Amino acid sequence: MSVTEMFSSIQGSLSADQDVREDIRKVVQALEQTGREILTVLQSVHQTAGFKEIPSKCERARELFSTVRTQIAELKTKFPTEQYYRFHEHWRFVLQRLAFLATFVVYLETETLVVREEVAKILGIEVVREKGFHLDVEDYLAGVLIMASELSRLAVNSVTAGDYTRPLRISNFINGLDSGFRLLNLKNDPLRKRYDGLKYDVKKIEEVVYDLSIRGLAKDP
Template identity: 60%
Template structure:
């Protein structure tokens, strides 16, 4: 082989090896990030148990503590590549970040029964919403997280009734209606987002069936009883 060609391909090989090593480093950190994400969901899954519904404050506190590890891992991840190469490696962590965005959105809902903002989710992750800052919360990843929230809340509505809480499904139904209306304002051309959004109507239907069942059984609380203060509005112990 010609010496010049040999040098050229040696340079190519060196570049490919470095690229492979970098991607392997990224995959290793993402695996650790995914493990922390699973730990967060294990904690949050306690809300579906009878006792867990009554211990939401403690569950959310423990979940927030685990997000400190998430911030640390994302900081490690961001250090592995230049800020302008975020989308070059995005596929490695995209689904993991979507699940973490969902977990963060669920925590915000459980604490205050409202929709988390993109900025709030970014704060959970220790990043920003600006592309210019390098590692950020991509808008589509954030929206995927919100759509996963719908599925989780439909499950919570069913389990709340089992636990004897007949007002929560009504509030969840109202929230889901607003979430659905918000997504309808978006011009969703992304195929995966479009499919996920199409699935939201089944989550809403499931919740509506729960509310209907409560109503025909005469278990639906009055409008005043159905309005439950958020954890932020609840007086601290000992206050009057």
């Protein structure tokens, strides 16, 4: 094979790879848009009247997750199954955001932490790497940490809405979450940085609870 033929072959491989990345990018953009729609629905729970609408907002978010499952099913067809981590960076961020949205919906519904298997089910993907497109442990944990920040905001807005018991429940939940993360030996730099932010969320919620306590408004439900 001549040098020209060799480099022509390489160019063909590069072009094919670029086509795959472009196809992935288009589907990921659609996923990001659906994620923004779900977030818009859930953001309304921070408003004063939103607390009464939590069940209906969660129901609407669940409906939108059906679109997410359809889009992820399409994404799976855009690359070979065994090359998941080769293209992982293209959807890592949006998958973490979707994991956050799924955990937030379940928390609003049950005030509990949803397991990774259930989040994967909501998204229509696997948890076992060998089965192909899956929810990585790090992506799940990143989603949980994003939810913690959202809950610290919810604690503040609960007081504004006159719901004085919710911040206590959120505080208990976040403290439990913090205890769980302390059991992990995190060496993943991005995940470690997100975990460092959890300390500020804990402090912020504790300040809300303390303020309620000195005002005599904090009563255990």
